Amino acid sequence: MNKKLITRIVIAVVVVGAIGAGVGYMMWTKPHPKAEDQKGIVITTTALAKEYATDEKAADAKYLDKWIEVTGTVSETEKNQDGGLMVVLQTEDPTAGVQCTMENKDVVVTKGENVTIKGQCSGNGITGISLTRCIKSK
Amino acid sequence: MKKIIIATLLLAIAGPSFAQKYMTRTAKVSFNATAPKSPEKIEAVNNEVATIIDSKTGDIVFQMPIKSFKFERELMQQHFNENYMESDKFPKSEFKGKITNAADITFTKDGTYKATVTGTLTIHGVPQAVTVPGTITVKGNTITASAKFAVKLADYKITVASMVADKLAKEASITIDATLTQK
Numbered sequence: 612m613n614k615k616l617i618t619r620i621v622i623a624v625v626v627v628g629a630i631g632a633g634v635g636y637m638m639w640t641k642p643h644p645k646a647e648d649q650k651g652i653v654i655t656t657t658a659l660a661k662e663y664a665t666d667e668k669a670a671d672a673k674y675l676d677k678w679i680e681v682t683g684t685v686s687e688t689e690k691n692q693d694g695g696l697m698v699v700l701q702t703e704d705p706t707a708g709v710q711c712t713m714e715n716k717d718v719v720v721t722k723g724e725n726v727t728i729k730g731q732c733s734g735n736g737i738t739g740i741s742l743t744r745c746i747k748s749k
Numbered sequence: 750m751k752k753i754i755i756a757t758l759l760l761a762i763a764g765p766s767f768a769q770k771y772m773t774r775t776a777k778v779s780f781n782a783t784a785p786k787s788p789e790k791i792e793a794v795n796n797e798v799a800t801i802i803d804s805k806t807g808d809i810v811f812q813m814p815i816k817s818f819k820f821e822r823e824l825m826q827q828h829f830n831e832n833y834m835e836s837d838k839f840p841k842s843e844f845k846g847k848i849t850n851a852a853d854i855t856f857t858k859d860g861t862y863k864a865t866v867t868g869t870l871t872i873h874g875v876p877q878a879v880t881v882p883g884t885i886t887v888k889g890n891t892i893t894a895s896a897k898f899a900v901k902l903a904d905y906k907i908t909v910a911s912m913v914a915d916k917l918a919k920e921a922s923i924t925i926d927a928t929l930t931q932k
Contacts, residue, residue: 641823675840676816691775691796692926699774710774712797712817733814734840738774738799741814 644731646714646746649678651729656683656709660702663735671734680729680748681709685720698728699739708739718747769805769856771892776800776927778813782902787916793818793829800927802894807851809866809894811844811925833907839874846879854885861886866896872905883925890931897924 652674659681662670683700686708691697696716699708711728720726730745776798783791797817801810815836820826830836846868848854854862867880883896899920902909909917 638824639822643823643826671840675837689773689775692777692928693794693796695775695796697775697797710797712775731816733797733816736799736812736814736841737801737810738772738812741797741817743797743814743817 644744646678646729646731646744646748649729649731651678651680651748653680653682656681656700656702659709659740660704660707663740664704664707667735674732675734677732678729679732679742680727681711681742682725682727682749683709685722685724685726687722688720698726698745700726700728702739706738707735709742710739711742711745713745713747715746720747769803770932771802771804771929772932773800773927773929776811776894776925776929778811778923778925780818780921780923782918782921784914784916784918787918789825789916790821791825791917793820793826795819798925798927800894800929802848802892802929804851804854804856804892807848809844809846809848809868811927813842815840815842832910833902834873842870842872844868844870844879848885854887856887856892859888864894870900872900873907875905877904892929894927894929895925897922899923 659674659679662673681700683702685698686701687699689697689699691712694716696713696718698711698713698720700711701708711730726747727749728742728745729748730742733741733743775796777794777796778798779792779794781790781792783789795813795818798811798813802808815834816830818826818829820829846866849865849867854864862885864883864885865880866883869876870879881896881898883894886893899922901920903919909919
């Protein structure tokens with residue numbers, strides 16, 4: 612085998628290896644998605660709650676893991692165990708709020724305020740529909 | 750209008766029985782499934798766990814949206830959801846059971862009580878009977894429920910790819926921490 616060929620093979624292996632390592636590193640250090648970069652499905656809290664109450668499976672197919680932008684009235688706020696903030700938006704059903712866990716714990720909202728919040732839907736539960744990584748967009 | 754009147758009446762009737770219910774939407778569940786020799790920590794936290802305790806009957810429910818588990822690394826979170834928990838198919842996990850020694854706990858008196866909880870834990874769509882020891886702390890009209898236990902991934906049909914078998918433990922240690930207020 613001539614030297615030139617060996618050199619070429621070595622270079623090719625190194626380049627392929629470097630690309631592989633680079634892609635792997637990029638995947639490994641991939642950042643979490645940000646609400647700011649997402650376009651949310653626009654819906655009211657009441658409409659969202661109705662869809663979930665009518666057919667949870669169908670609503671999950673439409674909304675689960677998707678970014679949603681909901682507008683509604685703040686019924687309460689709850690501090691979580693790590694100091695984070697959950698904003699609960701009311702729907703027509705008092706037992707089913709839209710529960711928005713805010714990305715920034717210092718967001719200020721007041722009870723009774725009408726707000727628009729964008730977050731990623733984690734589905735429906737016994738106390739309401741969960742949105743996570745939320746930001747207050749209005 | 751009629752609906753509001755009916756709702757108000759219903760609430761008025763149900764009022765007294767509500768007093769025994771404690772609730773939170775922000776209980777914390779964390780887990781650690783790091784294998785002993787793994788260089789990376791495999792752990793996550795969920796701060797969106799709904800919990801309801803009925804102090805009279807001892808009924809206790811935990812329910813958590815799987816997609817709200819937060820990992821340090823996005824890639825790990827993605828693998829957790831797609832390959833292990835299949836959270837598109839099984840978006841929530843749930844524990845439904847009873848505090849078997851509820852009679853020994855005085856929910857009206859401040860103090861720390863040992864509790865035994867028995868019920869069904871459903872993860873990855875697989876229900877399993879479990880009994881877990883925990884602690885209940887009463888302080889005014891809030892109660893704190895905490896527990897730590899281990900689950901075998903195989904019991905819940907969570908299969909571990911051989912590629913990550915040295916990183917991912919066969920058992921996950923789970924910590925629950927809930928502060929509930931009377932409703």
